[in-house]
Amino acid sequence: MSNDTLVTVVGNVATAVEYKETASGGAARFRFAVTPRKWDREQGAWVDGHTSFYTVWAWRALGANLAASVSVGEPLVVHGRLRVREDEREGVRKIFVDIDAVAVGHDLSRGTAAFRRVSKGDPGLVERRPGGARGGERGGERKEELVS
Template identity: 55%
Template sequence: MNETMVCAIGNVATRPVYRELAGGASARFRLAVTSRYWDREKSVWTDGHTNFFTVWANRQLATNAMASLNVGDPVMVQGRLKVRTESREGQQNRTSADIDAVAIGHDISRGTSAFRRSGRPEGTAAGPPARPEPNWETPAVNAAEPEPDTPKRREPMAVT
């Protein structure tokens, strides 16, 4: 429950890798996040350190990421940060930072993007069972009797 949620803004560094697993679709790609700062001496913006994250997407997000992302695309990724330390015999410990993505989108401050809604995958429920639509029509009134609060219609006057 106490998870570290992050929003990382950077560029897609590797082509997304897509896998169809027993639990649903999965995709991963590397995200490069480079800090930038104003160099006062040179009066220019300068690139700082670059951090790399492995972004993991699941189910429909994985399918849409595979269809939408290309190397170099500026993106924003929101998700749970997972820092992992791996130790192998005879090697130094290796630390990696992964993001289990909840949302991925193009950074439209750096370009344009055209959104297309994807269809729901077959075999998934679309939510709770549909309820019948309520009858919104006004009940019919006897045409011979005017409604009590409605004034009678007047014929237009002839202009001479």
């Protein structure tokens, strides 16, 4: 058993998903914004807390599927290994917080989603569809639909 710190965070996609093919498979990353909301009794309203930003990394099929499925502003649930690192940039020490994603899904408490299975090696996986969403079918390729 490893000593990794696993976290589950709920928030919104803050930047476009960047996807690159690497020697060990695909890699995707994006910035993720998490803002807690609290009930303020004095104001009688919900108020936003401080927003935390994470860089989410996803590898292989998860990375490709993220690039094909996720757009800026969409609400997600991200589960993965927390990585905190320090770096010096332009003479200033900074702390970066990354999440190596194990699972990612749309937050269905805030909307609906349609799941599509994709075949391994699907070259149409990371193409943009009309209207801004990515992924989808190419002529002649078969996709399985999730049936409940």
